[in-house]
Amino acid sequence: MTSSASARHGRVEGYNAGAMALHWAIAAAILFQLVLGFAMSRLDVMPDALRFAVFQWHKTVGISVLALTLARIAWRLFNPAPAAPPSAPAERLLAGLVHVLFYALMVLVPLSGWLLVSASPTKIPTLLMLSDSLPWPNLPLPVALAGPGGADLAETTHIWLAYSFVVLIALHVAGALKHSLIDDAPSFSRMMPVGRLPRTSTALVALPIAATAVALFLGGGVLIGRGEAGGAPADAAKLEQAGAASGWTIDPAASKLFYAVTFSGKTIAGAVGNWNAAVVFDPADLSAARADIVVETASVSIEDSFIRSNLAGPDGLDTAAFPRAEIHLNAFSKTPEGYLAKGMLRIKAVEAPIEVPFTFAEDAAGIATVSGRAAIDRLSYKLGIENDAKGEWLAPAIAIDFTLSAKRT
Template sequence: MTAAHRYSAVAVTLHWVIAVCILSMIPMGWWMTAAIEQPDSQALAYRVFQIHKSIGFLILALTVVRIVWRLTHRGPALPRGMKRWEAFAAHTTHVAFYTLMLALPLTGWLYVSAGWAVSQDRALEVATSWFGLFPIPHLPGVAELAAGVKRALAFQAMGAHAAMAWGAVILVALHVGAALKHQLVDRDGVLSHMVPFLKPGLKAGHEPSVSAPSSPWVERGVGVALIAVVAVAGAVAARPYAMPGLEMTRTEAPAPVSAPASGPVSAEAPVTPGTAAGWTIDSAASSIAFCGTHAGAAFKGRFERWEGQVWFDPTDLAGSKAVITVQTASARTGDPTQEGSLQGAEWFDPSRYPTARFETTGFRALGGDRYEATGRLRVRTTTVPVVLPFTFREAGGVAAVDGRLELDRTALDMGMESDATGDWVSKMIGVQIKVTARRAE
């Protein structure tokens, strides 16, 4: 069989890559929808969901490429002896496959964009990141719809998605069965169109393809490139997300920004200095970190951009004061999906409220190097009273401060639409503040 009687290298590569993706999606979808409801498997199911979404978008993109390639590169003709009904069934199956390969990812995208968990019948806003490499936005206009409309869309999209998944199972079975019939019964060489190492059948009798590829090496190069892209994406998906620890030493600190900040922090009300000694924060040796649980697994994170103004003297607690301003868009957990969700309207919503602010209202000595700061914390439009226990140690004009507290995210009105009961994200969020500062001249 000559090269003109086979599909091109690009078409073959696209066919098998999409086939592997589809075959992986079916058992993945069945398992994760049940596993996400079980506490022991919830964390793994959450990650599988993210991989499932990423593969879906890969299928969508590759299908578009495959359709364009198919329209511009004519494939091998069917055997001359094929019955008319068989030819009709073959063409119909191909059209159905293309339709499903477009409709399945699109209905999944609509479901995610609606932000509603059908299994629990409640709002659940989750961001999408393509294999952790870059964010995938929701479909435009869906987030602005009323809650009732989004709920209806979610149920309709998931119903269609599930029905078409079963349709894909049936089509795959028919497609494989037909291919084996042509190879083992008819022996007409049809399977060798898409499997390069197979020899043509004894009763081939094919019509030559009208447009043989004019540049086979270019096509092979494109095919190899597609395989490489999929391999890299798979490697990225398989890697564990890096979860930076809360216990960060000076050498381990990921260089969060404090005063002076390297990025702009939105304008706040002017700060009236305290009468106690002023301190300049060492950015590289200071950090604001947070921790909690998500989908049954612990997570840890940090804010990379923040600034602070501090006046503190153990002998002048009445004149001591601290104001910390955090850029909430800089929250990092090492999980791109978590980070994307934190940017959502029911979490930090930094597009509207770019900063959170903590300002002390008083200090109290607890004995030794232990102190307590009372203050107010504002996140978005909610302000809550806060008590921060901390230690203060000074040597040679350099002070080390270590403070820890727990915040109730429900009191801060964070994630209350999707997870008011704390089934997904813990209600209590631990916060650790480590500051190294030098006494101002």
């Protein structure tokens, strides 16, 4: 401010350090969110693996904006803004309106984003900073909003309100530029830790209150999120014998049943904990061969928190309604590499044909090792249809791998 301007505008105070820190932290986060939101929603060139991580960071930074906004409001309650330098009443009114709208958007944009993911049928969980230990809960929704209708409404609201930030930022910066350059009044410097403007005094009591608000919001959210995510897997109930007549006794400790999916471009391993099999198999008499395998669906696990949270639910294995999956193989033939078994696989209410190529080797002690692999299409078994019917994140193919160790009975 020049000395003549100073004479014209009288004593002008700048914001205190707390207000400046929160203002610039939130401003940077909002700009980051606008760029990130646009890129993840509109840029088709973004690889799926990256897009998934970007979505999670968008949610993390957005929730942080909400937390910082709580701090900003707490700070503001105890630290009123310094008086505005004299300007035309219409300009003061417009500036005041822009500030109020900023506060409204700082609350409503993250809230509508949170509502959107809470109502979304995809049910992809929110893990802050992509960390397993920082699950973020969904908002409890009234029935009217909990579904695709609510998700659509929240999505439209989120997009419109988010881009309204761009309009407000443009007005806000234009106002500050006009004050600084045309009116020669301090404007940018009131919110910058530079220059020699006197600062408003600081009511330090706001510091613990703002910190408590942030800690309660983020800490409470993560605690609730952990409660939601921690649904204990069903007890490893004893499986009934898959079939009474069995030519082999399976050694569960030496046998493994695995599967793998491709999620967001990466291979994710899963395992079946509890299963049982009744096998009749003699290489010399394939016409009598058969295998009946029963899997306890609640014992199916996966090494990825995003898929895990959907695994047992209705869009996954629906373990409550379908505690077992079953494979019945009854048509065996010899192939150049080993053997081929054909039969049916039932997952949930869907029964579809399956082919399982395998090898068989029996040692002198009568212990047989059987290894094989099969591929199934999750879409035909209605797995993950609500979440990703097009296979954008989760590839349709599921690779099943098994090694059985069995002793002749």
